[in-house]
Amino acid sequence: KAGVTQTPRYLIKTRGQQVTLSCSPISGHRSVSWYQQTPGQGLQFLFEYFSETQRNKGNFPGRFSGRQFSNSRSEMNVSTLELGDSALYLCASSSVDAGPQVTRGSNTGELFFGEGSRLTVL
């Protein structure tokens, strides 16, 4: 199986612009999560999508948004970019299908990560 693919790998934007990042999960994976990785903060959870629905959201401002398509591909968008948005944005997919009713032990929902999109805001 092909791994999680993220595009673009690198991009440079200026303050005030917006950016859209794309993530193609592993075939058959329906859960997609997004993280912001910075040297000082580590991995910060942005949101998680399953079957085109956002099920969880982290503590980020409304400038950060996302969506998932029927083929499980996901995009995240950051509007009105700020210098502090410079980071590596990681996407991860998981094969766990069920929601809260999942039976523990049957599938622990390992996250499979992409290589990330490195965003630099000038």
Place this chain on the structure above:
Amino acid sequence: AQRVTQPEKLLSVFKGAPVELKCNYSYSGSPELFWYVQYSRQRLQLLLRHISRESIKGFTADLNKGETSFHLKKPFAQEEDSAMYYCALKRFGGGFKTIFGAGTRLFVKA
């Protein structure tokens, strides 16, 4: 609130020495805990999960609910173990959310 704490940002040991990477968590329910590793120029990947009680690359981790810890251990460190290690907690219910600690960089010296 759920939280994962890795108190050491950097851990440096000599080859052949034992290594322990600490991880403490706070979570009101029963946690699912993981260790992820990122080697140089590679993707972040799963190392091991507590529910499997497995040993991967010589590493083990035991969940201690009393101390709310999930420390990663290896009796004899190797140079190829040098990497960034992240402890993670997966929350079930209302969708999935995996929370990561800040990470510990392990450097194994020859």
